[in-house]
Amino acid sequence: MKVGFIGGGNMAEAMIGGMLRQGFAAADIRVTEPNPDRRAALATRYGITVEAEAAATLAVDVLVLAVKPQVLRAVLTSLPRPAPETCVLSIAAGVRAGDIARWLNQHKAVVRAMPNTPALVGAGIAGLYALPDVSAEQQARAETVLKAVGETVWVADEALIDAVTAISGSGPAYVFLFIEALESAGRALGLDADAARTLALGTVYGSAALAVQDGSEPAELRARVTSKGGTTERGVAALEEHGVRAAVAAAAAAAAARARELGDQLGAE
Numbered sequence: 643m644k645v646g647f648i649g650g651g652n653m654a655e656a657m658i659g660g661m662l663r664q665g666f667a668a669a670d671i672r673v674t675e676p677n678p679d680r681r682a683a684l685a686t687r688y689g690i691t692v693e694a695e696a697a698a699t700l701a702v703d704v705l706v707l708a709v710k711p712q713v714l715r716a717v718l719t720s721l722p723r724p725a726p727e728t729c730v731l732s733i734a735a736g737v738r739a740g741d742i743a744r745w746l747n748q749h750k751a752v753v754r755a756m757p758n759t760p761a762l763v764g765a766g767i768a769g770l771y772a773l774p775d776v777s778a779e780q781q782a783r784a785e786t787v788l789k790a791v792g793e794t795v796w797v798a799d800e801a802l803i804d805a806v807t808a809i810s811g812s813g814p815a816y817v818f819l820f821i822e823a824l825e826s827a828g829r830a831l832g833l834d835a836d837a838a839r840t841l842a843l844g845t846v847y848g849s850a851a852l853a854v855q856d857g858s859e860p861a862e863l864r865a866r867v868t869s870k871g872g873t874t875e876r877g878v879a880a881l882e883e884h885g886v887r888a889a890v891a892a893a894a895a896a897a898a899a900r901a902r903e904l905g906d907q908l909g910a911e
């Protein structure tokens with residue numbers, strides 16, 4: 643299967659690294675990238691073909707759109723229409739699949755996906771949505787590309803991709819913010835910087851691993867840490883008093899609203 647990338651930035655690199663680790667051949671991956679430093683870096687690191695112009699990148703089974711949402715329309719309207727069998731896989735936040743099809747001269751085989759940066763270490767999670775004209779085989783090809791860097795979840799309603807964006811697309815930033823806060827609380831309690839970071843990171847990593855492997859409800863896992871009259875009870879009560887659930891809900895609502903706003907703004911162009 644041949645895969646092309648329009649845009650060779652962070653997300654494209656994460657996906658390319660994962661695909662090569664999963665056994666994709668470097669000869670089957672092509673990238674179009676205008677920045678000469680990025681072109682040299684990708685070609686050297688991965689031995690793939692990286693070019694300044696899109697022409698050769700288009701003759702592929704899956705064409706990944708990995709540029710910023712704000713430039714997508716200009717990029718697509720300057721391209722020839724891809725072959726009907728080419729599955730276009732957009733990872734641009736907010737931009738709707740129907741607008742992509744329109745900018746590609748009514749090329750209807752469009753899958754819209756939202757991956758996340760843990761893809762860099764093969765631990766990504768991506769939501770996908772396919773326009774009705776995408777065949778089962780084209781869907782499977784798009785999924786194979788994303789599965790190279792983690793798990794996938796299909797949604798049947800495109801509006802839910804904005805929810806995926808708010809939860810797992812932007813979510814790593816919420817988790818990193820929590821790690822920052824836990825680390826700085828550790829320093830405030832007298833731990834040195836190294837110990838505070840190691841403890842904060844190990845706690846988030848270990849807790850996520852336990853939740854995934856054990857499979858119990860997160861509330862049940864929390865109950866197992868929380869001894870009656872003990873320390874966790876006080877700590878969790880303080881988190882609840884300070885509105886941690888409301889803060890997370892507000893973060894997700896704001897991110898989803900921004901995804902919709904991007905879709906409205908960019909689709910109206």
Ligand SMILES: NC(=O)C1=CN([C@@H]2O[C@H](COP(=O)(O)OP(=O)(O)OC[C@H]3O[C@@H](n4cnc5c(N)ncnc54)[C@H](O)[C@@H]3O)[C@@H](O)[C@H]2O)C=CC1
Nearest residue numbers: 648649650651652653677708709710711733734735757758
């Ligand atoms: N960073 C993240 O956590 C996530 C990002 N996304 C989406 O992925 C897309 C790419 O994001 P990043 O990789 O973070 O951005 P990035 O800025 O690292 O990469 C974008 C690349 O596109 C290149 N580019 C600009 N104009 C171009 C053109 N005309 N033709 C080809 N390439 C061009 C840039 O030189 C740059 O290397 C965005 O649409 C973003 O919404 C999706 C999921 C998560």
Ligand SMILES: O=C(O)[C@@H]1CCC=N1
Nearest residue numbers: 735758807811812813
């Ligand atoms: O912040 C953004 O717009 C992109 C989409 C999800 C993660 N990064």
